[in-house]
Amino acid sequence: MDKQKSKVTLNEEIYNLIQAGEGFHLELKEAFDKSFMEEVCAFANSGGGKIIIGVSDSGIIKGCNTDNRSRSLIQDSLRSLQPNLDISIDIIDSLIVVMVPEGNDKPYACSKGFYVRNGANSQKLNRNEIVEFFQKEGRIHFDELRNDKANFKTDFDEKALIEFLGMAGISKTIDMSTLLKNLGCLTDEGKLTNAGVLFFTKDIDFILNNAIIVCVLFKGTEKVHILDKKDFSGNILENINNAVAFVQRHTNLEYVIKTLRRENVPEIPEVALRETIINAVCHRDYFDKRANVLIEIFDDRVIISNPGGLPGGLKPQDFGKKSVARNQIIASLLLRVNFIEKVGTGISRIRQAVSENGKSSVVFSYDDAFFTVTYTRNNETTQSTTQSTTQSTTQSTTQSTTQSTTQSTTQSTTQTLTEKQIEILQYLIKNPYASRQEMAENIADITTDGIKYNLKRLQDIGVLKRIGPDFGGHWLVQNNND
Known part of the structure; x- marks a missing residue:
């Protein structure tokens, strides 16, 4: 029946x-x-x-x-x-x-x-x-292929290799040619592979088309007015670090002070940001010559995209659960220098870091041509300071104030930088000896009085320090904990 x-x-x-x-x-x-x-x-x-x-x-x-x-x-x-x-x-x-x-x-x-x-x-x-x-389908791997355009004598950057060996804990006494072959960066004929070009040459854009990282800061929420743009074309490790720094310069950073220790709390957690950029570089489709890894910063979002959808062999239902390396040599080299911790855990680390941070949200999207990660920003433009004073185990008083105090046993202070303060810091990183007049002339829409006010604010929250006298001294931007 x-x-x-x-x-x-x-x-x-x-x-x-x-x-x-x-x-x-x-x-x-x-x-x-x-x-x-x-x-x-x-x-x-x-x-x-x-x-x-x-x-x-x-x-x-x-x-x-x-x-x-x-x-x-x-x-x-x-x-x-x-x-x-x-x-x-x-x-x-x-x-x-x-x-x-x-x-x-x-x-x-x-x-x-x-x-x-x-x-x-x-x-x-x-x-x-x-x-x-x-x-x-991943039957031909870009990073394994010999690069005939690269000239080992003129393009190879020995300094980059030495730095890599130090980070990876590999002995520098091994014959360089043997070492590069073992890393998958040099062929038996003495030609650099594409992985070798990406890690150990001085200017990858000269040798490989569209293998750089492009970072763009836009005004507002549309692709109309560009406020800042950088093309990073050094070796792959430099490009990752520079791209992370670019995003951090142009997104909010809070300083949370508990007792006498200050903690930096970025709008997008550094663990998530770094992992996203590393994934974009590691898993992009380098055979696609039409686009670079692109990072776009808007007032309401940060978008990081790379050419190539999911790697061949990885089905949509397995995304975030399984890992398929499109570029196995690149992944192994990044693993050696601890840029990636463990293959297959990146997406979960990003999600966890964003969830714990609570200042942004993240969405992953992909099609046949691109993989995109979008961080939605909680774009607060106001500065806030919260002071919490505990008087006893049974009685507590919470007070919001914009003034500092030294009388509390537990103090929590949160300070968000304004866009103009970020611009000032960026300018001083490049021009530490700049005067207030020079800053006012080179930073849009601010007077010398505005410069003076913001310099005082930045010094008060501990991100800027004056070294030496008013005449002859210089500014020091402090990014690390005191």
Whole structure:
């Protein structure tokens, strides 16, 4: 009884498919023919599908020979698919239904080449498309390839290697050539690999197109007015550090003082920010020459995007749970210098850090072309100071004030920098000997009195210190805890 019911349901399903007509997941064939394996190959390389034999292209059910010989011919043909794939064959009334799953070991090929599904048709890939398909599926790794443009004698940066070895705890007495080969950065012929270019050359943009990090600060919430822009084209470690610093300069930073110790509380937690930028650099698609890693800062959000969606082999339902490295050498080198802690834990660390910080939220999005992380900012422009004084174990008094006090046993002070104060600090980092007049002339929309006021505020909260006299002295921007 149950078997008969199942058969009726299956017949109804097949009938409905035939009525809907051919599409991305369905191919109708009047008879088994030479193009059969092309369809199988295309479905395996795409999203899977069904091939129904015994139905004309127009959907007229004509039936076909379903004897053992016909089934054996189909099975023999399926063995020519490389690599092998478990494909089922069902006989339904006078029809043969071949169900091809999406393959987990792409790309698949038949005797005539590589095919993919394009709408309701199966399309043979040309040479360039085959290369691109292999790249997309992670069969060719960018970081492993030899870079013929790089000249080891003129482009190699020995200082960058020495710094890397120190960070990684690797002995500097090992022969340099042997060391670089073991790291996956040098070929047996003495040519730098792309990983070697990214880590150990002076100007990667000269050798690799669109492999830099572009950082842009916009005014407001639209891409109209650019306030600051930097292109970082040094080695990969320098670029990561510079990009993190750029975002931190242009986002809010609070100073929370408990007793005598000051804690820096960034709007976007540094753990999350650094992990996001590292992921963008590590997992981007370097074969895509159309775009760089891009960091965009707006009043209400920070967007970090990189070319390349999810790496081949990683399904959407596994995002954040499993890890597939698109660039394995880059990932291993970053792991050696502790830029990444453990493969596969980055997304959870970002989410946890943002949740604990509570000053922003994070959203991950991706398509075939880009992976994007968006931090929504809690953009407070007011300065606030909160003082909490505990008088006894049974009695407490909480007082909000804008004045400091030394009478409380427990004091919590939170100070948010304004955009203008951030601009002043940025200017003084580059020009520590600048006068108030010079700052007023070079920082937009502020007078010398405004400069004087904000300098006093920045000194009061401990982020700016005057070294030496008014004439001949200089400013020191303090970013670390006292």
